[in-house]
Amino acid sequence: MKAKSDPLAVRSFFIQTFGCQMNVNDSERVAGLLRSRGLEAVDAPDRADFVFLNTCAVREKATAKYRHALGRLRRLKADRPDLRIGVGGCVPQLEGETAIARATHVDVLVGTHTLHRIPELMDEAGATGKTAVDLDRKADAFAIPGEIAAHENPVRAYVTIMEGCNHVCSFCVVPRTRGPEVNRPPENVVREVEAAVARGFGEVMLLGQTVNAYRHGETDFAGLLERVDRVAGLNRLRFTTSHPEHVSASMAEAFRRLPRVCPYLHLPFQSGSDRVLASMRRGYTRQEYLDTVALLRDRVPDLALSTDVIVGYPGETEAEFEETLSVLETVGFDSLFAFSYSPRPGTTALRLADDVPADEKRRRLHVVNAHQQLWQRRRHEARVGGVEEVLVEAVDGVGRVSGRSRHFRIVHLDGEATLVGRTVTVEVTGSGPNALQARLLQAIH
Ligand code: SAM
Numbered sequence: 001m002k003a004k005s006d007p008l009a010v011r012s013f014f015i016q017t018f019g020c021q022m023n024v025n026d027s028e029r030v031a032g033l034l035r036s037r038g039l040e041a042v043d044a045p046d047r048a049d050f051v052f053l054n055t056c057a058v059r060e061k062a063t064a065k066y067r068h069a070l071g072r073l074r075r076l077k078a079d080r081p082d083l084r085i086g087v088g089g090c091v092p093q094l095e096g097e098t099a100i101a102r103a104t105h106v107d108v109l110v111g112t113h114t115l116h117r118i119p120e121l122m123d124e125a126g127a128t129g130k131t132a133v134d135l136d137r138k139a140d141a142f143a144i145p146g147e148i149a150a151h152e153n154p155v156r157a158y159v160t161i162m163e164g165c166n167h168v169c170s171f172c173v174v175p176r177t178r179g180p181e182v183n184r185p186p187e188n189v190v191r192e193v194e195a196a197v198a199r200g201f202g203e204v205m206l207l208g209q210t211v212n213a214y215r216h217g218e219t220d221f222a223g224l225l226e227r228v229d230r231v232a233g234l235n236r237l238r239f240t241t242s243h244p245e246h247v248s249a250s251m252a253e254a255f256r257r258l259p260r261v262c263p264y265l266h267l268p269f270q271s272g273s274d275r276v277l278a279s280m281r282r283g284y285t286r287q288e289y290l291d292t293v294a295l296l297r298d299r300v301p302d303l304a305l306s307t308d309v310i311v312g313y314p315g316e317t318e319a320e321f322e323e324t325l326s327v328l329e330t331v332g333f334d335s336l337f338a339f340s341y342s343p344r345p346g347t348t349a350l351r352l353a354d355d356v357p358a359d360e361k362r363r364r365l366h367v368v369n370a371h372q373q374l375w376q377r378r379r380h381e382a383r384v385g386g387v388e389e390v391l392v393e394a395v396d397g398v399g400r401v402s403g404r405s406r407h408f409r410i411v412h413l414d415g416e417a418t419l420v421g422r423t424v425t426v427e428v429t430g431s432g433p434n435a436l437q438a439r440l441l442q443a444i445h
Contacts, residue, residue: 009082010084011040012039013040013042013049013051014041014044014047014048015052015054016045016054016069018053019062020056021158021207021240022178025146026088026112027052030052030054030088031150032144033119035150049083051073051076051085051086052108052118053069054088057093057177058174058344074105077105084107086109087103087109088110088118089111090112090173092109093111093112093176093177094177103133107125107131107132110134111136113137113140115143116144117134142184146159154420154421155202156204157193157196159196159207160208161184161208161214162182162183163181164179164180166210166213167283169282171313171342171347171349173345176347181209181210184216185216189206193231197232203391204228204238205238210246211240211241220248222251225251237260237261242266244269244282247292247296249295252299263303263407264406265305265306269286269308269327271316272286272326273316274286275315276316279314286323289327290327290331305334306334308339309337309339309368310339310341311341312341312361315355328368332375332379334407335372336368338368338369340358340361341356341361373433377432380436383431384430386427387426390405390426392413392415399416400412400413403424409436411428411438412435413438414440419440422443422444423445424444425442426441
């Protein structure tokens with residue numbers, strides 16, 4: 001049993017987030033909630049009264065990172081018994097009873113739909129000296145209003161438009177951690193975007209596991225983009241992650257027609273082999289993926305594309321792996337996230353032998369990344385001499401800042417901290433595989 005403690009003694013908090021942008025936005029909303037209860041955010045766990053770990057279960061590696069972090073907190077708590085520890089998100093939601101059994105030293109344990117209960121559960125744990133738990137996946141995942149989110153990025157506000165996923169990808173744990181799709185009413189999304197703009201965010205990124213599957217009543221994803229695009233004062237609109245099966249002609253048109261929608265799309269293809277795609281239950285073939293890219297590029301010829309691939313999926317042969325490489329060659333992605341296949345609890349792929357040896361997975365990962373670096377180098381070189389619009393978001397060092405172009409490329413330039421939040425035009429003077437170098441031309445707004 002943990003020591004009882006005075007709830008009022010909890011004055012500061014620190015949140016460590018693992019995983020995707022949706023987890024980041026969940027943490028942002030938890031931070032907003034804790035602030036609204038008078039707690040102050042601090043920048044290190046050893047300065048906090050309450051430390052919350054927001055976990056990711058998508059690959060074993062992410063879960064292992066969280067377990068290390070929890071181990072460190074246990075040691076910290078041995079020195080400071082008053083420290084409160086919270087664990088939430090995908091891992092406890094997936095593990096259920098196992099997570100509860102393992103939660104010694106943890107004061108608060110919540111899932112993906114019960115983050116709003118953290119303050120009450122902290123009080124409960126303080127009063128009883130026991131772990132306070134709520135893993136109810138039927139609770140309202142949007143109970144913490146996005147309007148109070150403490151956004152991490154100074155210029156880009158994440159706005160979650162849907163929770164969960166209705167796909168059945170064989171490798172993916174997300175439907176089990178976040179449940180089936182629940183779409184927010186469009187007017188709530190628009191209100192949150194308006195609030196973000198009123199707080200000074202020039203850019204909004206709409207989030208969902210399969211964001212372009214969005215539908216609420218008569219409003220489909222293209223309809224939602226249309227409504228958000230009209231929000232006065234918004235300069236840039238992005239969204240992630242899109243699923244190839246839900247790219248429609250109206251979505252492609254939205255890129256062309258709507259002035260705030262930026263020409264950048266993250267569109268995971270996972271594998272270039274039809275046999276592997278069918279086994280993954282992705283719902284498209286290699287050719288259908290390429291046709292989707294062709295449709296998008298027909299409407300927006302300079303659309304920047306990024307993607308996810310998985311190497312070493314069960315049974316993936318060398319020839320099948322090379323088909324993945326050939327998709328990279330055919331499409332020419334602007335960036336790529338490559339992952340080694342990781343068997344996950346409760347997924348259908350778990351029934352298949354994880355038969356690609358770890359060394360071979362590493363080699364394939366290396367080959368994909370090396371290939372991609374060459375592509376990025378080429379694509380970035382082609383921008384040198386051109387003019388880009390950059391929204392400045394960070395100070396890199398003395399007299400140096402960086403931001404993103406409309407195509408989501410990282411751009412470094414000379415400039416002072418006062419440029420953060422400003423939209424500027426730059427001339428691209430140099431390039432590398434991961435970023436562009438540029439010279440400031442003019443601040444626009
Ligand atoms: N919902 C999105 C989709 O279906 O395209 C992305 C979800 S997931 C959070 C992000 C990426 O992690 C996936 O696109 C996939 O490449 C990778 N991933 C998911 N499960 C994996 C697994 N079991 N092993 C390796 N990579 C995995």
